[in-house]
Amino acid sequence: MKHKFNELDWINLLKNKVPKSRDVLAGIGDDCALVEAPRKNALLKSDLFIEGVHFKRKDLKLSTIVSRAVSRVLSDFAACGGSPKFIGISLGAPGYLKPKHLREILKEVIFLGRKYNFSLIGGDTARAPKLFFDVWGMGFADKFISRSNAREGDFIFLTGKLGARKFDEKFTPRLKESQYLVSNFKINSMIDVSDGFALDLCRLLKESRKGALIHKAVVPVTRGESDFYRGEDYELIFTVDKNERKIDLLKSKFYFLGTIKSRKFGYKIEDKNKLSNLNITGYTHF
């Protein structure tokens, strides 16, 4: 059976619709894109978003699927203290996708590009049994923030409330917040909450070979403790050096959660002066 569009339609659509950018020297339609990188150190990232695994087609509008697929990658750039610059989209296209769907996909990516200041440099497409996106890109950071650099005594913060967003909504990757933090404070480590607050916090601790003490009463939740284990919040967990002087300013703008401890201390949560172990579960894509 012939499909309603082919690879060439996609490339032609990209060629006609993608805004020209000064730093994309050659792009769509050639074997590779040629871009001008503003700095020597580059961030690289890809992220899969697959129907039936990461989302259900019937739950989401196509523009929301695209927005989330792209925003997940932007959130990763934010988590490293960086910004996106060039984004490519590899699209697995099931038979039901029609040219109007392609236009809808592209419109959303171009909208996001304007909003978050990146250039779409193209990407591959091919038929696939289920709709999927592999969004990949290149970005830059004045200062790279790793998840593995938390230090004992660091203050632990969160950029926003857990569980505040619905699963079927677009979300705003915390690029602005990340830039503000990195430019103004001594940020030692950072991670985004993609698979659940507890799980992603523990990833940061594990990579940093540290423990933590979290005060349950100050963790901002919407529905309760279940928000600790829910994925796709896309807020940032970050740790601030204990010698940071503007800690009160940070406390006025973000949520203070607790303190980085030694590895031996473990992952502890304090509730009404009682300590218990932080339960580590979250969402995995298998």
Added chain:
Amino acid sequence: MKHKFNELDWINLLKNKVPKSRDVLAGIGDDCALVEAPRKNALLKSDLFIEGVHFKRKDLKLSTIVSRAVSRVLSDFAACGGSPKFIGISLGAPGYLKPKHLREILKEVIFLGRKYNFSLIGGDTARAPKLFFDVWGMGFADKFISRSNAREGDFIFLTGKLGARKFDEKFTPRLKESQYLVSNFKINSMIDVSDGFALDLCRLLKESRKGALIHKAVVPVTRGESDFYRGEDYELIFTVDKNERKIDLLKSKFYFLGTIKSRKFGYKIEDKNKLSNLNITGYTHF
């Protein structure tokens, strides 16, 4: 049903097995990879390789599937006169993939990295109904060669014989040939034969807004004219400026096919002094 491996297994495997590289400053396990780019201008590329679309699982060994998925992207870097530097792999993993399959996949990519001098910087994985790879990467070119810059009077060449390779084999992307050509000759345009000689030649001509005269007798085929329309040769078609002095050297090393003509001339093939139109068909992934 629980699968036999999860995302963390993959990341841990990558962490343990991927050779350290001086220009990968932070990488596997963090939200983004941080790399040191040797030059200001970068090449970016992604390419999908999907079970049931680009390959059948039963026809190919897993290591061959991986090799081809990666080599297709390397071939695109070659087609631009460039070299790969950092490669990421997004892996769609069906239920039958076991840890030993992951190790096999990784072993092949690391082997290719050593052979073609790129660093594996990670990549995402998630469950998928069919096996697929989205291979993406960043590379560099001293001089970027576009498919859209063929000029009237250019000599048209091919790096190797069409139809010489079997579909179920690994292939060698023409990176060495590309570097030799770009460093030593006035190459105006280049493209790799991924979807068939006739189709890819016509893409180059169309993008360059030119026509061509091809001499059928000198096109190197294995089985006959059917090789014109067969995909996945991964030889390079390139055009050389008419003022290039070392044209005889090129003719001794590569296959001379004909000449770039005006757009008005069209796409013509000469056979025993008779001209006919070049039949444009090839393989498309829809």
